[in-house]
Amino acid sequence: NAGVMQNPRHLVRRRGQEARLRCSPMKGHSHVYWYRQLPEEGLKFMVYLQKENIIDESGMPKERFSAEFPKEGPSILRIQQVVRGDSAAYFCASSTNRDSGNTIYFGEGSWLTVV
Amino acid sequence: SQKIEQNSEALNIQEGKTATLTCNYTNYSPAYLQWYRQDPGRGPVFLLLIRENEKEKRKERLKVTFDTTLKQSLFHITASQPADSATYLCALDMSYSGGGADGLTFGKGTHLIIQP
Secondary structure, eight states: OOOOEEEOSEEEEOTTOOEEEEEEOOTTOOEEEEEEEOTTSOEEEEEEEETTEEEEOTTSOSSSEEEEOOSSSOEEEEEOSOOGGGOEEEEEEEESOOOTTOOOEEOOOEEEEEO | OOOEEEOOSOEEEETTSOEEEEEEEOSSOOSEEEEEEEOTTSOOEEEEEEETTOSEEEETTEEEEEETTTTEEEEEESSOOGGGOEEEEEEEEOGGGTOSOSSEEEOOOEEEEEEO
16 A cells, blocks of 8 residues: 655745645545644644545644645645745645544655745 | 653664653643654654553553653663664644644654664
């Protein structure tokens, strides 16, 4: 079984451009999570989605960031008008459901560099 | 808000010895606690989960304890090997304790180095 697939693995954007990060969950998983890892920082929860629904976006910055998980296709994390502070590793994770103790599986991450 | 503390200093252990990593948290206890391994440039990999009503959990050379009185979890690797060298992350799930968001709260991790 393929794991959680993220692309691109590495992305370079100039300040002001848009970044789109894609995540295909593991087969059979309908729950997707996005996390951000800044240099020397821990993983920070951003958003939790199910198909066509945002369940919890309490960790998302209020501006420039958005996420979706359409009925068909991968989940997308979109960052508009990127700034240098957005440079980080963005990890997607998926799970089968949201039961207590359910394991989530991470992808290998997308490394965004803003120049 | 919940804070998680893991030793930020790298931990150097001689091969064959037991490595013990610590995870302390503040405030209320989570529904469960997880440990992950992360290698440079890679995503976290799930290792073990322990629930609030469990004291200890084992998996091969790994052992996790959970003390809700001390608000602490210990992660042990016995008979350590150089291949165990990585960063180990502690993560708490607060959702079923009414603690907050649906996501996991992660510590910054402890870098473990097993020396041959």
